Amino acid sequence: MHKSVAIVSSKLFLVLGLAAALAAATARADEVPAPTEAAVHLDAATPPAPEQVAAGKSIFGRQCARCHGFNMVKRGGIAFDLRKFPPDDPDRFVHSVTKGKGRNMPPWGSVLSMTDIQALWAYVRSNHEDQ
Numbered sequence: 001m002h003k004s005v006a007i008v009s010s011k012l013f014l015v016l017g018l019a020a021a022l023a024a025a026t027a028r029a030d031e032v033p034a035p036t037e038a039a040v041h042l043d044a045a046t047p048p049a050p051e052q053v054a055a056g057k058s059i060f061g062r063q064c065a066r067c068h069g070f071n072m073v074k075r076g077g078i079a080f081d082l083r084k085f086p087p088d089d090p091d092r093f094v095h096s097v098t099k100g101k102g103r104n105m106p107p108w109g110s111v112l113s114m115t116d117i118q119a120l121w122a123y124v125r126s127n128h129e130d131q
């Protein structure tokens with residue numbers, strides 16, 4: 001009698017442990033948003049919403065300006081001039097921002113949410129300049 005209770009409770013423990021491990025794994029997976037086209041609603045034809053541009057500008061000032069320059073203007077740096085980023089390629093933007101690029105562009109997938117990245121995209125797109 002005593003023994004079977006012990007077995008049942010150890011099985012319960014195992015199940016709870018697995019559930020916790022699974023929840024932890026799911027939480028981690030959520031932190032790195034999958035860069036899908038569907039996640040970025042802003043196609044080139046739709047102008048970005050002003051409040052999204054403003055949110056993006058503020059994130060940019062905190063996280064990106066030290067390399068890409070305030071207002072995306074920086075002379076003589078090695079960072080990409082984001083005013084020239086193709087405005088019709090949100091996939092490339094999301095991919096480069098979440099995963100990083102080369103040796104000097106850090107990955108932001110575990111720092112920024114998809115909402116942040118969409119706001120950044122709105123800001124970058126709103127500041128686009130042709131060559």
Ligand code: HEC
Pocket residue numbers: 060063064065066067068078079080082085092093096097101102103104105106108120
């Ligand atoms: C530590 C410096 C640094 C910071 C901070 C930084 N970047 Fe970059 N970024 C770079 C460099 C350098 C490149 C050029 C990488 C290359 O082409 O090898 C780059 C390239 C890019 C590109 C172009 C990638 C492509 O597809 O060619 C985008 C978009 C970009 N950065 C966005 C951002 C955004 C948005 C932020 C803020 C969240 C940011 N970066 C923060 C250094 C930085």
